[in-house]
Amino acid sequence: MSLLTVQNLGFHYSGQPTLFSDLNCTLQPGQILTILGPNGVGKSTFLKCLMGILKPTSGSISLADQPLSQQSVRQRAQQVAYVPQHVPDPGSLTVSDYVVTGRTPYLPFSQTPGAQDYEKVQVALKEFGLGDYAQRRVNTLSGGQFQLITIAKALVQEPRLVILDEPTAALDFGRQRQVLKLIQSMAGHHFAVIHTTHNPNHAFMLGNTVGLFAPDGSFETGQPDELLTEERLRATYQTPLKLIYEPALKRTVCELL
Numbered sequence: 001m002s003l004l005t006v007q008n009l010g011f012h013y014s015g016q017p018t019l020f021s022d023l024n025c026t027l028q029p030g031q032i033l034t035i036l037g038p039n040g041v042g043k044s045t046f047l048k049c050l051m052g053i054l055k056p057t058s059g060s061i062s063l064a065d066q067p068l069s070q071q072s073v074r075q076r077a078q079q080v081a082y083v084p085q086h087v088p089d090p091g092s093l094t095v096s097d098y099v100v101t102g103r104t105p106y107l108p109f110s111q112t113p114g115a116q117d118y119e120k121v122q123v124a125l126k127e128f129g130l131g132d133y134a135q136r137r138v139n140t141l142s143g144g145q146f147q148l149i150t151i152a153k154a155l156v157q158e159p160r161l162v163i164l165d166e167p168t169a170a171l172d173f174g175r176q177r178q179v180l181k182l183i184q185s186m187a188g189h190h191f192a193v194i195h196t197t198h199n200p201n202h203a204f205m206l207g208n209t210v211g212l213f214a215p216d217g218s219f220e221t222g223q224p225d226e227l228l229t230e231e232r233l234r235a236t237y238q239t240p241l242k243l244i245y246e247p248a249l250k251r252t253v254c255e256l257l
């Protein structure tokens with residue numbers, strides 16, 4: 001049984017051309033799917049279909065063998081956490097009060113979070129080295145700090161699948177590594193993770209599975225070393241680049257020329 005099964009998925013915005021029309025993939029617990037593709041090809045749109053935010057034009061999505069469309073919002077939220085590219089401004093909440101909203105799918109109607117929920121928040125914040133930020137107002141954080149907080153909120157949701165749309169976009173080099181290591185650690189704890197990135201090196205670093213959108217919207221999955229050829233990456237990004245096997249790293253790196 002797969003955790004996630006996507007079959008023949010298609011989508012177009014009303015009155016717009018088709019973005020993708022036959023997208024297929026499966027995901028098991030502990031698997032990481034790194035999604036690459038050019039700007040505007042439909043990566044975020046695909047993630048929104050997975051979250052039930054957008055209704056696919058065709059095809060099907062099942063979570064733990066149950067069609068996504070038959071699951072309640074609460075059921076879905078207990079299984080899947082999503083960190084969008086643009087998170088709505090949470091105003092002047094403290095970091096702690098913002099992150100604890102990740103516990104909402106587990107709280108009985110109109111019940112406020114308790115001590116156990118806040119403990120989970122502290123654990124998640126410490127994981128990011130942000131334990132001291134608990135009482136800071138969210139609207140006083142930098143863009144990168146806020147991005148980490150949104151991932152911490154997804155973690156306290158304790159889902160089976162974590163979907164992250166460009167989680168490293170606002171992060172410095174060190175924080176990027178921290179998030180990639182966190183993704184690896186989540187997979188090690190049997191979470192499945194789907195994330196998008198514009199850096200092919202993230203796919204080579206994580207290994208596991210890569211999903212590549214070609215400029216025409218076709219989508220293929222495979223092992224990074226097999227799927228990410230120079231030819232495919234050049235065609236994807238319409239730019240000269242080179243793949244080099246780096247023995248000291250024991251992996252391939254992608255360099256722009």
Ligand SMILES: Nc1ncnc2c1ncn2[C@@H]1O[C@H](COP(=O)(O)OP(=O)(O)OP(=O)(O)O)[C@@H](O)[C@H]1O
Nearest residue numbers: 013014016019037038039040041042043044045046
């Ligand atoms: N609500 C909308 N209505 C109409 N078109 C939209 C809407 N949202 C996105 N699009 C268009 O759909 C296409 C795919 O957008 P999407 O955000 O999924 O791309 P992406 O691959 O995530 O891009 P990026 O890498 O730049 O974040 C783009 O051409 C975008 O302009």
